[in-house]
Amino acid sequence: xxxxxxxxxxxxxxxxxxxxxxxxxxxxxxxxxxxxxxxxxxxxxxxxxxxxxxxxxxxxxxxxxxxxxxxxxxxxxxxxxxxxxxxxxxxxxxxxxxxxxxxxxxxxxxxxxxxxxxxxxxxxxxxxxxxxxxxxxxxxxxxxxxxxxxxxxxxxxxxxxxxxxx
Amino acid sequence: xxxxxxxxxxxxxxxxxxxxxxxxxxxxxxxxxxxxxxxxxxxxxxxxxxxxxxxxxxxxxxxxxxxxxxxxxxxxxxxxxxxxxxxxxxxxxxxxxxxxxxxxxxxxxxxxxxxxxxxxxxxxxxxxxxxxxxxxxxxxxxxxxxxxxxxxxxxxxxxxxxxxxxxxxxxxxxxxxxxxxxxxxxxxxxxxxxxxxxxxxxxxxxxxxxxxxxxxxxxxxxxxxxxxxxxxxxxxxxxxxxxxxxxxxxxxxxxxxxxxxxxxxxxxxxxxxxxxxxxxxxxxxxxxxxxxxxxxxxxxxxxxxxxxxxxxxxxxxxxxxxxxxxxxxxxxxxxxxxxxxxxxxxxxxxxxxxxxxxxxxxxxxxxxxxxxxxxxxxxxxxxxxxxxxxxxxxxxxxxxxx
Numbered sequence: 001x002x003x004x005x006x007x008x009x010x011x012x013x014x015x016x017x018x019x020x021x022x023x024x025x026x027x028x029x030x031x032x033x034x035x036x037x038x039x040x041x042x043x044x045x046x047x048x049x050x051x052x053x054x055x056x057x058x059x060x061x062x063x064x065x066x067x068x069x070x071x072x073x074x075x076x077x078x079x080x081x082x083x084x085x086x087x088x089x090x091x092x093x094x095x096x097x098x099x100x101x102x103x104x105x106x107x108x109x110x111x112x113x114x115x116x117x118x119x120x121x122x123x124x125x126x127x128x129x130x131x132x133x134x135x136x137x138x139x140x141x142x143x144x145x146x147x148x149x150x151x152x153x154x155x156x157x158x159x160x161x162x163x164x165x166x
Numbered sequence: 167x168x169x170x171x172x173x174x175x176x177x178x179x180x181x182x183x184x185x186x187x188x189x190x191x192x193x194x195x196x197x198x199x200x201x202x203x204x205x206x207x208x209x210x211x212x213x214x215x216x217x218x219x220x221x222x223x224x225x226x227x228x229x230x231x232x233x234x235x236x237x238x239x240x241x242x243x244x245x246x247x248x249x250x251x252x253x254x255x256x257x258x259x260x261x262x263x264x265x266x267x268x269x270x271x272x273x274x275x276x277x278x279x280x281x282x283x284x285x286x287x288x289x290x291x292x293x294x295x296x297x298x299x300x301x302x303x304x305x306x307x308x309x310x311x312x313x314x315x316x317x318x319x320x321x322x323x324x325x326x327x328x329x330x331x332x333x334x335x336x337x338x339x340x341x342x343x344x345x346x347x348x349x350x351x352x353x354x355x356x357x358x359x360x361x362x363x364x365x366x367x368x369x370x371x372x373x374x375x376x377x378x379x380x381x382x383x384x385x386x387x388x389x390x391x392x393x394x395x396x397x398x399x400x401x402x403x404x405x406x407x408x409x410x411x412x413x414x415x416x417x418x419x420x421x422x423x424x425x426x427x428x429x430x431x432x433x434x435x436x437x438x439x440x441x442x443x444x445x446x447x448x449x450x451x452x453x454x455x456x457x458x459x460x461x462x463x464x465x466x467x468x469x470x471x472x473x474x475x476x477x478x479x480x481x482x483x484x485x486x487x488x489x490x491x492x493x494x495x496x497x498x499x500x501x502x503x504x505x506x507x508x509x510x511x512x513x514x515x516x517x518x519x520x521x522x523x524x525x526x527x528x529x530x531x532x533x534x535x536x537x538x539x540x541x542x543x544x545x546x547x548x549x550x551x552x553x554x555x556x557x558x559x560x561x562x563x564x565x566x567x568x
Binding site: 027029030033036040043052053056057059060063064065068069071072075076078129 | 245247248251288289290293294296297299300301303304307308310311319322323326327330333350
């Protein structure tokens with residue numbers, strides 16, 4: 001086993017354990033903390049794939065900005081522990097088969113394509129960040145601007161909803 | 167043995183460098199508290215610590231011993247996970263941010279492994295620093311929430327809001343430098359400021375004076391220092407987010423605060439003040455003797471001052487330290503190669519020291535912001551000014567290209 005493979009399995013294990021703990025924790029803050037662990041482990045996986053810019057942005061945007069907002073809101077509400085309930089009927093009869101089906105589908109896809117996956121190659125002359133920004137601002141400039149417009153609309157919508165009382 | 171070392175040099179060399187850096191940083195943190203107390207005392211016409219050792223020089227040691235042996239009570243109904251995790255997160259992130267700081271230009275080879283002055287010279291070091299700053303909120307927020315105390319919770323909430331607000335202008339104020347450099351790597355940003363060998367005229371501070379002002383103000387707010395120390399406003403919140411912490415856990419918050427002061431000062435030095443570059447033009451070789459010119463008189467003064475004490479300090483320790491300083495200064499005069507190696511780190515640490523002094527100076531000078539003033543200053547003044555700076559810099563760069 002080479003070092004990258006060992007690091008991959010360690011990070012993957014941390015990510016999965018964090019995700020499981022996210023669901024099993026009874027306190028909202030502990031769930032949010034588990035989600036942060038997942039985000040940071042994912043950033044490590046991106047780093048392992050050689051995309052350092054995406055890894056840093058993953059931590060800055062998801063691990064930092066978004067999760068800080070989650071933790072902030074949970075702290076403001078200061079909610080107590082949640083109570084565990086039995087599975088709902090919908091989860092038993094529709095959820096579990098669906099989850100099994102998706103797991104089977106992903107497993108099958110991995111088994112079938114393990115030999116034919118293309119190997120990612122880094123462009124030696126440009127750094128990763130430069131490549132990414134060149135692509136975003138030339139080839140994908142319309143999708144990029146449209147996405148930011150969509151987020152702006154969402155922000156405006158949130159403000160309108162919050163101010164409806166006045 | 168040597169074979170083993172060479173084979174695993176890529177692991178051993180960084181670990182040794184990390185150990186040295188942690189040791190140095192902890193010592194500097196300790197003496198930064200001493201310096202802060204002394205400087206503030208002198209500004210306020212007092213003496214400051216002067217009982218433990220000559221000039222109170224052993225006060226940090228005494229404080230450390232006190233912190234270790236104090237009782238460490240845990241508040242009832244505290245959230246154990248958050249309460250224990252918070253100081254560790256804060257200290258770990260503060261220390262990690264120093265890992266990407268380049269302290270000097272040299273590359274050296276140990277055990278066949280090429281290494282830089284500084285732990286890791288990665289090509290996205292500035293982004294790594296911002297990622298670490300982004301995570302830094304959790305330590306304080308969790309400490310405030312986990313302590314199960316109203317003062318801590320208010321301090322934690324204030325701090326999270328403050329750090330989220332000022333992080334925006336902190337990141338935006340640096341974009342101007344990034345536009346000029348075209349690179350996220352801190353060592354490349356420094357190297358580009360030295361192009362032309364004209365000394366301080368080519369530093370980023372001149373084209374980016376607005377950016378630097380925004381950066382420094384937001385950085386002080388990010389490190390929760392005066393005048394932005396609202397999370398621990400002692401007249402309103404007892405001690406803010408660390409009200410319920412005692413002993414070593416409290417000391418960890420304290421060390422983390424001073425470590426982030428150091429990393430912010432390093433960052434300001436690198437981004438705007440030419441990092442390890444000398445402020446003098448490359449032709450002025452006589453300025454290379456400056457380290458010796460400072461070290462030899464300082465060492466002699468330490469000896470002269472030390473022999474006044476008629477105990478162990480006066481007879482052995484202070485004269486010994488003074489001789490060491492003067493000796494290093496003399497050795498630098500005698501060996502020009504060593505002198506050249508010292509130039510980079512000398513200027514780097516001199517600039518960092520100036521920034522640290524400004525931090526302390528400001529603490530002795532400025533009163534604390536009111537909470538609403540803090541928020542409106544961050545959102546209505548700093549953020550628009552940083553955005554305007556980005557637009558202005560981009561316009562000038564485009565205009566020069568055509």
